[in-house]
Amino acid sequence: MLEVLNHPLITHKLTQMRKKETGTKDFRENLDEIAELMAYEVCRDLPTRPVSIETPIGPTTGFELSREVVIVPILRAGIGLLDGIRRLVPTAKVGFIGMYRDEETLKPHEYFAKFPSNLDEAIVMVVDPMLATGGSAVDAINAIKKRGAKTIKLVSLVGVPEGVQAVQHAHPDVDIYLAALDDHLNEKGYIVPGLGDAGDRIFGTK
Numbered sequence: 152m153l154e155v156l157n158h159p160l161i162t163h164k165l166t167q168m169r170k171k172e173t174g175t176k177d178f179r180e181n182l183d184e185i186a187e188l189m190a191y192e193v194c195r196d197l198p199t200r201p202v203s204i205e206t207p208i209g210p211t212t213g214f215e216l217s218r219e220v221v222i223v224p225i226l227r228a229g230i231g232l233l234d235g236i237r238r239l240v241p242t243a244k245v246g247f248i249g250m251y252r253d254e255e256t257l258k259p260h261e262y263f264a265k266f267p268s269n270l271d272e273a274i275v276m277v278v279d280p281m282l283a284t285g286g287s288a289v290d291a292i293n294a295i296k297k298r299g300a301k302t303i304k305l306v307s308l309v310g311v312p313e314g315v316q317a318v319q320h321a322h323p324d325v326d327i328y329l330a331a332l333d334d335h336l337n338e339k340g341y342i343v344p345g346l347g348d349a350g351d352r353i354f355g356t357k
């Protein structure tokens with residue numbers, strides 16, 4: 152399943168991020184706000200269970216989330232989506248996976264992994280602003296499945312058909328959410344038109 156979240160607020164904020172003159176502070180703030188808006192949509196189908204409660208007026212049946220949510224940002228750039236999602240799901244646990252893409256081969260390399268226990272019972276959101284070749288997302292999901300995760304959602308800001316197809320081919324069971332589906336990758340593996348190097352723009356490197 153691929154869902155492109157076409158919402159005017161998301162598109163407006165993403166446009167600010169795409170502009171080359173947007174600095175680190177505004178880039179980060181817009182990303183944080185988009186993360187919150189995307190989380191609202193991504194969480195739309197979270198399972199709930201009925202609970203008997205008492206309001207000040209009397210008894211009723213309410214509904215509470217019935218499964219734990221685990222957010223897994225792909226370091227570094229995925230960190231930019233973490234706080235916005237956590238504001239909506241403050242009880243979520245957080246795992247981390249560090250991946251960098253070799254600039255020549257475009258192949259991802261894992262350099263860090265730390266996950267909470269019981270991934271098998273959780274709804275795991277893998278988050279990374281950019282879905283380019285899809286190599287980083289595919290490997291991150293492999294690592295999470297190896298630890299038992301069964302229900303996985305991939306939340307990215309900007310993707311291209313190549314990356315979407317790579318994830319769908321390797322992990323047909325994973326739902327993919329994007330804020331925009333861009334055109335193609337250039338010869339250096341950057342998304343066109345994209346927004347440049349997300350990690351560098353979030354953290355002010357380069």
Ligand SMILES: O=P(O)(O)OC[C@H]1O[C@H](OP(=O)(O)OP(=O)(O)O)[C@H](O)[C@@H]1O
Nearest residue numbers: 226227228251252283284285286287350
């Ligand atoms: O789909 P892919 O072709 O694998 O490319 C996407 C990856 O590239 C970027 O990370 P990068 O390697 O620049 O690391 P960073 O987050 O530390 O900047 C981005 O944040 C993704 O993780």
Ligand SMILES: O=c1cc[nH]c(=O)[nH]1
Nearest residue numbers: 283341342347348349
């Ligand atoms: O366009 C791209 C592709 C990969 N990683 C980024 O940060 N940007």
Ligand SMILES: [Mg+2]
Nearest residue numbers: 348349350351
């Ligand atoms: Mg980067």
